[in-house]
Amino acid sequence: MANFKRGKQSFSLPEGITITAWASVAGKREIEGPLGHCFDIKCRDTYFGQKTWEQAENQMQKLALRKLTEKAGIALQDIGLVYSGDLLNQCMGSSFSLRGAGIPHLGLYGACSTMAESLLLASMTVGGGFQDRVAAMTSSHFAASERQYRFPLGYGGQRTPTSQWTVTGSGAVLVERQGKGPKVTSCTIGTVTDLGVKDSNNMGAAMVPAAYATIRAHFEDLHVGPEDFDRIITGDLGQLGKELLLELARKDGVSLGGKLEDCGTVVFDNTKQDVHAGGSGCGCSAIALCGYYLDQLNRGKLKKILFCGTGAMLSPTSTQQGMPIPGVCHAICITGGK
């Protein structure tokens, strides 16, 4: 029997599992951001033609999946399995998007780490020989998130400087054993970590310990270091969280400077777009990966990245009950297609 396990938390796929296609859907503010030109589907209608923001989120996932099959030149029915999840209660963005599609589905909840979690599981499923062609998908919607986690938008609530702006967008990737495209070569599964941060308006800080723990585990398990990557990409710590992560690593004797990018700081222009500490939400790292980084890898502009999806595993109920915010982070090493 095969043994892909490496170290305590990681596994390695020496031959690589290929990301053969990827697709991104983005909303108005995301289109106006620095990556605006990269996205496959751009929509300025907050409702994406639907009646509610939650159904808009379903629609984004449907659009992402349809675009994915279009780019891969396959039919929807050719997908053997979809891993997906989102931030809405009971992940209704994901399950409703697959109603009647006839595609096997396994639902995930990893908060903003879902793009990484779903890609990790898709790579495992294909690498282990359980399915041939697996999609990984997620989404988030600013307005749906605001009313669920914070306040109805109509209240006009004030946002704190540390708060992040939930991205309206969806990303999907297709993973296959063979084919052309960037390759997943190793993955590290994170532990649930927190240092007692309780401020739900500062989720970047809450996720930093989890992010660093996973990056460090990846380095140890796979015997690599920052020098082995063109970029180490977290999603989404935001501006503040990114600085905290750099500091935490520095205190531990690891220099991430010059390598570290955070999806929350690349999707929006923080100086012009009034998003406070940056972007967040499952859609943030999803559209950064599927709209920008995978293209960069595919064109040979980047050779090797460590994609680290970070999730804050809080709920409004846990916040009301005075609990801290546990974080989780999963890391995926992706190499260029050329």
Added chain:
Amino acid sequence: MANFKRGKQSFSLPEGITITAWASVAGKREIEGPLGHCFDIKCRDTYFGQKTWEQAENQMQKLALRKLTEKAGIALQDIGLVYSGDLLNQCMGSSFSLRGAGIPHLGLYGACSTMAESLLLASMTVGGGFQDRVAAMTSSHFAASERQYRFPLGYGGQRTPTSQWTVTGSGAVLVERQGKGPKVTSCTIGTVTDLGVKDSNNMGAAMVPAAYATIRAHFEDLHVGPEDFDRIITGDLGQLGKELLLELARKDGVSLGGKLEDCGTVVFDNTKQDVHAGGSGCGCSAIALCGYYLDQLNRGKLKKILFCGTGAMLSPTSTQQGMPIPGVCHAICITGGK
């Protein structure tokens, strides 16, 4: 490379992946039910010594995991990965239970199918050689579910005859490549299916199409039929859903009579315990599997079962928006330990 894929939706593990340990935690009403004598940890305190019902749910998962390691004779740190999820918004029952445990975690959302979903993924992970020792776990809590999905209990809301009673309980299994115990030999991943049922007080009916679609896919993909199993166990359609499933199968020319059991009808005594159409919740199939069926398999009382976890992928928001209730079902073939 290995190829475990069978048919469109299934995979087979010919050598079998061993369930080396299992543990169950149950609340007051569950202890008073027909399986009351089977559970490892029995607690009559609704709060499980905690301050809130949500934290009680975390506590149940912690207890289940601790008991699991105790029965397996290993330390918590020896578990390589935990797959878990629950019904609470943002799965706070699961993520909080693993805070600081230092165990890699992948979060799931499959509603009441989570026991099957987590066991399926654990088997895949071990079978594919990605980890050596993986736990699968879930829970639900009656009072936490009532206030989140329906009404605060203090309202004393009336329940419809088709409604089901969320089980207070948690179940956990440990999956390894070798060792003694029942074996997972094949799995079928379900599709998101609905026939337009909108009554959130009749979730059994809503899940029937998904249950039958998956059972049928399992039969077709693996070339088996009802005659190959001692029991086909759904969880949780309840009394009404079970009858509908029998009828749906019969109309399709398949007789499940005499083989079909539903966890929702075995955990409670529907004639005495005032639970209306039966039990439900992630914890229902979890404690039925981990408290009863795995023991039956291990003792040779059952030789082969098809464990079919069914989930209703609705949310209070989707119900308020007039959407139907999509269902999903994942099936796992488990053979006896002797």
